[in-house]
Amino acid sequence: MLLTKEQQAILDGAQGETMAKVMKTMVMYGDAFEAEKLVPITSEYNHLVTSFGLKVMSPVYDLMQQLLDAGVMSGQKFSVDPRPLDKNVPASFLQNFVFNKFMYTKQDFYEDQLEKLGLKDDKAFTCTCYMDEVGNQPKKGDILSWAESSAVVYANSVLGARCNRNSGIIDIMGSIVGFVPYFGLLTDDGRKADWVIKIQTTKKPEAQLLGSAIGVKVMEDVPYVIGLDQWIGTELNDEAKSYLKDFGAATASNGAVGLYHIENLTPEAVELGEDLIRPDAKEYIIDDAELQRVQDNYPVIWKNPDAAPKLCFLGCPHLSLQQMKDWTDKIEAGLAASGKKKVVIPTVLTAAPGVLEAFNQTEYADRLKATGVITSYICPLMYMNNPLCKTMPVITSSNKLRTYTSARYYKDDEILAAITKGGK
């Protein structure tokens, strides 16, 4: 890799031993991909994936402390993934005991570290940092050092920023040195499509199911999706952006997608069209039967597959303001149709603190509260990552949550029926 004089000096220790190790990390990371150079980060803010003070992750906090002790800091403020705990979310005595005494014992310590390292503000805990209410929205062409798979794929695909699927720790180290290696999704060639996905469904495909199907098929490749605009339009409005948020999160978690193009909709597809498609691109046709096949193949790992659900999570990744309002309307209508006043399964809608604050200023907040639904800023994935939840029948319409936990996936309309009428 060719380094500038400034970069070489840092690597040689001009800014101290710890900074030299940070630079060495970024150079070795780039070397693994034959990167020719390091390029400057241009976004205003960074985004980190590590928000949780898990006892087992103590090596991470030790490393962060090394950075703090050496005074090695980033010039960028950052947002970070959601907090893992919220007293509003139902938990048993035993769960609370495990959360507070065994799992997240480092939470306060780590949040203190985050503040010192440059946390944007105390509302910056969300996986959807790009929401207007949060304010970490990079511009088209910006170079990022983000992690969080769902945020990276959104920034690349919907916003047209440029970011590789960086891991936690690499995210902050790139930001500290101010440079990231130039490879993969930072390059024009790396943003070309390896797959053409043809949507031939008879109705609007469920975002998280479609994303799952594509993620499993293409893995880390770039898909160019044709035919989806007939269902979600050609304008990046709130509805389309919310759809793409959920779609992208599923492609990234069920596979390893960091960028997708939607014909006639996402910025690079609109600008460059089919020029984005590699000549040897493979083809994958998705129809109703294929989506059903994908859903039918999800393993059910509940101890009792016929158990009645005890909890429902909606909002992984965090919901947009529009989705919060839409769920309020749908739940109200569902309850009215079934003659019930409250949801029959404890249900949690999760969103960024800023989105919840905005939601609470609308008339929807009291309406949702009246249905018995709980709102929270929590990370459902972190809530469920423990053996106690493995035996707990949780339902969700998040394919990301399904992938990493024992939560069972259902489509939105199936979830709505379950929480407003009963049954699975």
Next chain:
Amino acid sequence: MRQFQGRVVTPGTVTAEAVVTKQGFNTLASLQMALQFGDKQVKCGDQNNEELHGKPLLGKALCLPQTIGSTTGGLVLYCACALEKNPACLLFANHIDSLAAAGAVLADVWVDGVSMPVVDCLGDDFLEYVKDGMTVTIKEDGIVEVA
């Protein structure tokens, strides 16, 4: 016995028993529960990976196409190394992905006294040939022997 030529991502030599997955290795889903709750064998917790689910990973030669899933993947791998709960080595049929590369580099630069050699670009033939229980040896210059 067969030899395969790969590319050294992080250096080292080691001999270990193979565990093999032909689908992407989801680092978070595979390792988090085992690390969190002190599973001494570090059994794979990924319910979506039928080849590996429930199999011990500690000290094994993990043979895989690539890693997938959450971008915590690299730091989970780094923690596994720092806690000495890591596979003996990682052997990729494909080019290494950004998350696994991050984990390998972080462990190499920031963890003292732990070695987890990583070789990639071993090719589809490697993953077709190697089976669970075979003995894998990483030699210098990215040569991998499978017997």
